[in-house]
Amino acid sequence: MRIERIELQNFRGFTSRTFEFAPSFNVLIGDNGTGKTAILDALSIGAGAIFLGLDGASPPGIHRDEVRRVTHGLGEVPSLEAIYPAKITCHGIIEDTPLEWSRTLEGPNKHTTHGGASELARIATTWNEQVRAGEEIILPLISYYGTGRLWLQRRAQRSGARVLRPGSRLRGYQGCLDPASDLKGFVSWFKTMELIQLQKGQKLGTLDAVKHAIRKCLRGWDEVLYDLRLGSLVVRNKDKQLPFEMLSDGVRNILAMVGNIAYRAATLNPHLREQAPSRTPGLVLIDEIDLHLHPLWQREVVDDLRSVFPALQFVATTHSPFIIQSLRENELINLDDPARETLPSRSIEDITEEVMGVEVPQRSHRHQEMMAAARAYYEALEAAKGARGARLEALKRRMDELSAPFSDDVAYHAFLEMQRRAAKLPGDEE
Known part of the structure; x- marks a missing residue:
């Protein structure tokens, strides 16, 4: 599954706007209030249409507060009026076939329509039947990580991790479009896999693949495991060992997000075993990908995610020139000025001034x-x-x-x- 283009009509601050996406990585930049998060929300509604025919999550719709509003000053007190219809149209690739689908909210007392996504729902219903029959189909991953993910992680830490009972592959979709990373589900899966590995007395390829994904992106740390004595995820390097709750916000952010993506891939496509993270396709949305990351990590995080999850399509937002510098051609979407482009050879000063519009960045x-x-x-x-x-x-x-x-x-x-x-x-x- 890949989205190549999205068309927005009367959605949030957009009257009518079209955005095109590269197959691997896409980064949205722009001043605060230009609509970066709105585009991620629209993509989650568009991609989430697969749940019209697939178990595991509810299909998100367009909410009334997401409909564009205009102000009319007819009297002393201005009025604020919603403009309908609000519509999201996606053009993408499903099972190597081009497909167009849409979701529409036509009025304040209406529900988001399903008819424009009937073909996608039919395909997803087939996936459902194939999963129930035990067929080795590859399911697409969809996941959304919002700016509140660290705060919601702290809530999840207090509830502890349980051992997972056997469940459907479609469990990999639970909570996937909630902009908080599902730390609790990931830690429970990790703990369960560690216990199975211990009981069998041999390594599990799937668990090793998830650990490899985390190590690849968690610079400065050599190992991640679930410590049964502490009841917590633990990371180690040659100098120290720290439980998850004692890690810095930047390290927790990367560990939880990368671990969550890898665990969802392994849950959705267990037949891929150790190749699940590298072969699972789909869409990952990340608001403020540079959240709490040191500039050294900001320069590497895009290439790390691209390397560990090569089949996934990423759409992220950022305010970091280091993230922009790490992009390739046609991977930047500038909401302030679509004509501005960047190349990896640009200096941080050039990117900050010419791409992000900051005057004389060399001086405070x-x-x-x-x-x-x-x-x-x-x-x-x-x-x-x-x-x-x-x-x-x-x-x-x-x-x-x-x-x-x-x-x-x-x-x-x-x-x-x-x-x-x-x-x-x-x-x-x-």
């Missing part, structure tokens, strides 16, 4: 303000040399105003004062 904003204030100060100083009376006093006040915000910078403030004294303005103390 405060430094730029100080330089502008100094230029204005010198202009006022030159003008004051020949001034008299009220104009002279006004220029002196202007110089005081310009230097006041930077009085905490002793050297800068003293330099301006020395320049002022050297000019010997009338009325200034010697």
Whole structure:
């Protein structure tokens, strides 16, 4: 399963907009409020249409609060009106065949329509029947990781992990479109597999594959396991061992997300055994992929995910120039200016300035303000040399105003004062 294009009509802040996606990695950038998360939400509704014919999760629909609204100022109090229909249309590849499907909300008292996705639902119903018959079909993975994933992880930690009983392969879809990573399900699966491995006295290829995926993305750590004594996931390197709850937010973020993707792949496609993470296709949505990551990790996370899950299509958002720098051609979607493109050879400064629109990224904003204030100060100083009376006093006040915000910078403030004294303005103390 892969989505090549999505068309949005009256969805969130979009009147009518089309976005195209690369088969491997896609990163959305733009200022706050430009609609990055809205696109991820639309993709989750579009891709989630497979649950119209597939057990394991409920098909998400378009909510009334996701319908575009316009303001009308007909009286003293403006009104806010919803504009219908709200529609999401996907063009993608299902089982190597091009397919178009749509979901529509036609009014405030309506439900999201199913008819536009009937062909996709029919295909998913066939998958359902094949799973029940025990056929070795490859199911697509769908998963959504939102910005609240770490907070929801903390809630999951308190509930502990249980041993999983045998269940359907479709359990790999449970909670997959909730923007929180399903830490509890992953840890329970991990614990169960460790116990089975212990009981059998031999390694399980599926568990090894999931561990490999985590190690590949968890830089600086050599091993991950479930410690029965601590009742927790534990990571180790040559110097130390730490339980999951004592790890930094950045490490927890990567461990839980990568582990969750790998465990879902293994659950959906157990017949692939150790190849489940590398051969499972599907769509993964990640809001703020750089969440809590050090710049060193930001530079590597895209290539790590691409390497560990080569059959998956990723769509992520970011505000990090390091993430942008790691992309390949046609993998960037710039909501501020679609014409702006980037290449891996660009410097961080070039990306920040030319792609993200930040002026003079080499200098801090405060430094730029100080330089502008100094230029204005010198202009006022030159003008004051020949001034008299009220104009002279006004220029002196202007110089005081310009230097006041930077009085905490002793050297800068003293330099301006020395320049002022050297000019010997009338009325200034010697």
